[in-house]
Amino acid sequence: MERQFTKEIESLRLGDGEVFHGEGILAVTKALLQSGVSYVGGYQGAPVSHLLDVMVQARDYLDQLGVHVEACTSEASAAAMLGASINYPARGAVTWKSIVGTNVAADALSYLASAGVMGGTLIVLGEDYGEGGVVAQERSHAFAMKSLMWLLDPRPNLTTIVSMVERGFELSEASNTPVMMELRIRACHLRGNFRTKQNLSPAVSTRQKLDGPPREFIYDRLAHPPAIFRQEKLKSDVRLPAARRFVAEKRLNEVFPGAENVGLIVQGGLYNGLMRALRTLGLADNFGGCRIPILCLNVVYPLVPEEIIDFSKEKKSILILEEGQPEFIEQEIATLLRRADVATKLHGKDCLLMAGEYNTEVTVRGLSRFLAEHAPHLDTSAGARWLDSIKNTREKATALLGAMPQRPPTFCVGCPERPVFSAMKLVAQDIGRPHVSMDVGCHAFASFEPFSQGNTLLGYGMSLASAAGVGPMSARRPVAIMGDGGFWHNGLLSGVASNLLNRSDGVLVIMKNGYASATGTQELISSPPEEARMVAVGQSAVDADRTIEDTLSGLGVKWLRTVNNYDVGAMMKTYKEAMTTSHKGLKVIVAEGECQLERQRRLRPVVSKQLSEGKRTVRVKYGVDEDTCTGDHSCIRLSGCPTLTVKDNPDPLRTDPVATVIDGCVGCGLCGENAHAAVLCPSFYRAEVIQNANLWDKFVHGMRSLFV
Ligand code: SF4
Ligand code: SF4
Numbered sequence: 001m002e003r004q005f006t007k008e009i010e011s012l013r014l015g016d017g018e019v020f021h022g023e024g025i026l027a028v029t030k031a032l033l034q035s036g037v038s039y040v041g042g043y044q045g046a047p048v049s050h051l052l053d054v055m056v057q058a059r060d061y062l063d064q065l066g067v068h069v070e071a072c073t074s075e076a077s078a079a080a081m082l083g084a085s086i087n088y089p090a091r092g093a094v095t096w097k098s099i100v101g102t103n104v105a106a107d108a109l110s111y112l113a114s115a116g117v118m119g120g121t122l123i124v125l126g127e128d129y130g131e132g133g134v135v136a137q138e139r140s141h142a143f144a145m146k147s148l149m150w151l152l153d154p155r156p157n158l159t160t161i162v163s164m165v166e167r168g169f170e171l172s173e174a175s176n177t178p179v180m181m182e183l184r185i186r187a188c189h190l191r192g193n194f195r196t197k198q199n200l201s202p203a204v205s206t207r208q209k210l211d212g213p214p215r216e217f218i219y220d221r222l223a224h225p226p227a228i229f230r231q232e233k234l235k236s237d238v239r240l241p242a243a244r245r246f247v248a249e250k251r252l253n254e255v256f257p258g259a260e261n262v263g264l265i266v267q268g269g270l271y272n273g274l275m276r277a278l279r280t281l282g283l284a285d286n287f288g289g290c291r292i293p294i295l296c297l298n299v300v301y302p303l304v305p306e307e308i309i310d311f312s313k314e315k316k317s318i319l320i321l322e323e324g325q326p327e328f329i330e331q332e333i334a335t336l337l338r339r340a341d342v343a344t345k346l347h348g349k350d351c352l353l354m355a356g357e358y359n360t361e362v363t364v365r366g367l368s369r370f371l372a373e374h375a376p377h378l379d380t381s382a383g384a385r386w387l388d389s390i391k392n393t394r395e396k397a398t399a400l401l402g403a404m405p406q407r408p409p410t411f412c413v414g415c416p417e418r419p420v421f422s423a424m425k426l427v428a429q430d431i432g433r434p435h436v437s438m439d440v441g442c443h444a445f446a447s448f449e450p451f452s453q454g455n456t457l458l459g460y461g462m463s464l465a466s467a468a469g470v471g472p473m474s475a476r477r478p479v480a481i482m483g484d485g486g487f488w489h490n491g492l493l494s495g496v497a498s499n500l501l502n503r504s505d506g507v508l509v510i511m512k513n514g515y516a517s518a519t520g521t522q523e524l525i526s527s528p529p530e531e532a533r534m535v536a537v538g539q540s541a542v543d544a545d546r547t548i549e550d551t552l553s554g555l556g557v558k559w560l561r562t563v564n565n566y567d568v569g570a571m572m573k574t575y576k577e578a579m580t581t582s583h584k585g586l587k588v589i590v591a592e593g594e595c596q597l598e599r600q601r602r603l604r605p606v607v608s609k610q611l612s613e614g615k616r617t618v619r620v621k622y623g624v625d626e627d628t629c630t631g632d633h634s635c636i637r638l639s640g641c642p643t644l645t646v647k648d649n650p651d652p653l654r655t656d657p658v659a660t661v662i663d664g665c666v667g668c669g670l671c672g673e674n675a676h677a678a679v680l681c682p683s684f685y686r687a688e689v690i691q692n693a694n695l696w697d698k699f700v701h702g703m704r705s706l707f708v
Contacts, residue, residue, distance in 0.1 A: 009058045014196040025188040027158045031165035036200030038090035041070040041081040044519040045097025047188035048126035066205030079105035085119035090204040098125035099138040113147035114223040114231045116176040120169030127182040130357025139324045144301045148235040151301040152181040153268040158192040175243035258293040266321040268298040277363035281383035317345035317374040408448035414668035416565040416593025421451040423571035434476045439463035441483035450640045461490025485516035507578045513595040514542040521598045540594040565593030568673035619689040620667030628683035631656030
């Protein structure tokens with residue numbers, strides 16, 4: 001796994017009145033234990049991966065408490081796990097990245113929301129929205145509204161986040177409804193502290209087991225006709241009013257008073273950004289004091305009508321800060337005010353952006369527009385000066401630098417997936433470019449230069465399924481790329497089984513790198529066993545496992561090849577065969593090569609131990625002979641490795657920069673393979689850097705030096 005959480009696991013043990021220091025998402029982990037959670041599950045994904053990673057690593061401690069932890073194979077499995085709280089007074093929490101994870105979990109969530117829960121359930125959503133987001137930009141709010149589940153959006157500080165976790169469980173139990181809590185990237189990685197409480201051993205747990213199912217069979221807890229019709233009525237007639245009562249009584253939303261008669265209503269998660277913008281405008285101090293009253297919605301769904309009306313009715317106008325589209329909260333508030341005949345002027349998306357993150361600049365502009373109309377007496381010139389300074393800096397940067405070349409994200413240095421795309425690019429020069437359906441994971445980087453492969457991206461594990469419509473209409477076989485993470489998440493059933501059922505054609509390339517790499521190298525069912533990871537420095541650990549190949553064979557895949565990624569020649573040959581063979585049906589290439597990031601993490605301590613013990617170590621490094629390099633950069637167009645770059649040509653008579661390999665090269669071998677497979681210029685050389693050289697090494701070096 002990407003990180004060891006030894007220190008954080010210690011923080012989970014803190015008792016009454018101690019102080020927890022750390023990240024927002026780890027504070028949630030502690031808050032779950034303080035709330036007496038019985039079981040935790042989820043599927044990794046930024047920005048909430050650490051929640052599950054810590055829980056998995058803390059299994060020994062959680063066993064002592066009786067808390068069950070499960071690293072689920074998808075968000076759907078995690079959501080279904082919450083079914084334990086339908087019939088039993090057991091609190092459960094799951095986590096995943098939203099919106100994508102919520103989409104995957106949607107089926108189970110609908111059933112869960114319909115049946116309702118007895119034990120509190122909390123779904124911690126990594127709201128991957130805005131700058132830094134890596135998924136389709138949509139909001140989880142829509143899911144909360146359509147299923148009538150409640151949505152918390154806590155003000156980003158650790159005390160509030162922890163309190164909302166604890167209240168979230170109570171809210172869930174008070175209204176028999178699952179509760180979701182959205183945490184944006186900045187809230188998850190925000191650092192701070194809070195005063196801890198003793199962890200609670202759950203009443204129902206792996207140590208306090210249930211006798212069996214409920215004594216009386218409760219048909220009404222099954223989301224099935226005719227119970228579903230009653231459940232639908234319960235949602236609006238009983239659960240919603242109960243939730244509103246709880247939110248109002250426990251004052252989950254916060255009012256920050258101010259002297260002005262205009263007001264701001266903000267999603268809790270945006271509160272810190274709003275305060276920064278107000279301070280930039282000269283209307284707030286560094287400690288949260290502000291001239292303008294603010295209603296901070298730590299619960300964004302459901303809204304409590306009385307709270308909205310009380311806050312708005314005496315004010316001349318209010319501005320709603322709601323990030324993303326459509327403007328659900330604004331529309332609901334407009335309806336509430338209209339029904340209550342409150343004439344306060346309402347603004348929101350007309351002053352701010354409909355789409356995109358509300359960063360400080362966007363918020364300052366929106367507030368300036370609103371205040372210029374409704375509070376012109378306020379001096380906001382500091383904000384105007386700040387906006388001017390940003391504009392000037394941008395203009396100066398453009399004048400000095402011109403149009404900056406784009407720097408697309410790319411694979412890690414030495415990544416095993418890079419050679420596969422090099423091979424595909426070389427074969428395409430021969431047989432033409434096929435339609436490539438890409439999948440979620442590191443391989444999506446091949447959509448960018450220099451590979452530019454990947455015509456569609458339809459979700460995790462969906463690449464083969466998304467080629468199903470293209471195949472029959474294409475003269476050339478479509479190619480689907482999938483990681484081993486995507487294969488186990490959804491690809492096996494949605495892609496492979498569907499392809500086999502329909503006797504379809506097509507090529508599937510599975511990147512068997514051993515882990516769910518893009519999310520932090522979490523383990524998969526096909527991850528190399530622990531012993532295999534202790535292989536010698538030069539070997540890959542993943543070829544010890546055949547689970548993927550065995551599964552495919554068992555399912556009926558007849559054309560199946562496993563190829564070492566770094567052997568570009570073999571990969572080209574196999575890929576070309578898959579694209580041109582007369583064999584009808586699915587052709588699967590398992591491209592085998594361990595995630596370089598994980599490999600380096602594994603090997604670094606081994607190598608440094610060898611060095612400290614004075615043992616001989618050999619590191620391979622590639623280089624370019626600058627006298628031979630023609631400067632046409634074909635090698636760079638085939639590789640895109642960040643350590644294969646350019647430098648000024650040392651020959652004063654030649655102006656083209658020459659290729660060069662800089663220090664970060666991990667000696668993966670792709671440079672040599674590409675030069676050979678594509679018959680490039682002979683400028684690449686392979687060097688062995690020997691540390692703690694032995695007598696023979698010294699003798700050989702002496703002889704070589706003599707001859708040179
Ligand atoms: S994390 Fe692993 S698989 Fe992903 S780009 Fe880096 S080396 Fe490649
Ligand atoms: S051998 Fe080439 S592709 Fe591999 S890490 Fe070194 S520079 Fe990058």
